[in-house]
């Protein structure tokens with residue numbers, strides 16, 4: 001009877017919550033073994049020039065295929081890896097894997113592009129970060145001017161002086177820096193002008209709102225103007241529709257990244273994208289429509 005009553009009081013709700021909690025616990029403990037079990041891979045999403053449709057860069061994005069649960073979103077496991085300290089080893093693996101892959105493409109004569117890798121705030125606090133980056137550049141043979149690290153505002157704001165000196169040291173290696181998810185943190189414009197970043201990535205949430213709200217449209221227009229005044233390139237993240245594409249292009253945004261052009265793809269597919277440029281023509285025809 002009590003079982004039955006329980007079911008009526010919490011219809012379907014409680015068992016599902018338990019299932020999700022159990023899954024999260026499994027994910028958390030299996031994360032320690034994912035690297036040695038070879039369960040990680042890296043996918044690449046092109047960043048394309050608004051003016052000619054060519055690939056200027058690619059963002060490396062980590063994927064984890066768990067043996068029983070299937071694909072786990074980085075939004076789920078990256079924060080866990082930051083908490084338990086695994087992010088340092090995982091982040092190093094991503095950088096080494098992507099840099100080596102990029103060097104292979106270059107040796108194979110494919111068109112060159114800027115390879116971007118995400119760095120979590122926790123990695124930026126490691127003492128050994130500079131040495132790690134230098135050593136991976138040496139081992140992979142990647143041209144440092146073809147490497148970009150994406151950092152987020154939230155980390156930078158925690159300790160501005162430390163962040164600034166670290167970013168300057170990274171720049172001195174010859175690599176480029178991008179400010180990721182711009183607009184989701186609290187950085188002031190005054191502060192932005194002091195950052196040695198080459199690229200600003202407008203967060204997807206602003207792109208989604210472009211069509212809905214005149215205020216958001218004006219804000220994005222001003223962010224693009226200001227970035228250009230500061231000598232930065234602007235990338236729009238998460239562009240999904242032709243309308244968003246046209247609006248951003250008319251605002252002089254430099255690069256587009258999003259499902260409208262291509263989702264993140266496997267190395268094999270990314271090679272095909274490199275070989276089929278421009279990815280989009282003036283009539284909005286995609287080179288490989290099946291990808292989007």
Ligand code: C2E
Nearest residue numbers: 061062074075078094118119120238239240257258259260
């Ligand atoms: P992010 O760095 O802002 O990466 C962009 C995210 O937007 C990616 O999600 C990408 O797949 C997704 N995206 C791209 N275009 C579109 C679009 O048109 N529409 C929509 N709805 N989404 C789009 P993903 O791969 O799930 O990664 C999520 C976040 O996880 C990343 O956000 C980044 O913060 C983190 N992450 C992923 N890989 C790594 C990594 O290797 N290291 C670190 N530290 N973080 C990573």
Ligand code: MG
Nearest residue numbers: 059118150180
């Ligand atoms: Mg990113």
Ligand code: MG
Nearest residue numbers: 180181201237
């Ligand atoms: Mg982003």
Ligand code: MG
Nearest residue numbers: 181203204237
């Ligand atoms: Mg984002």
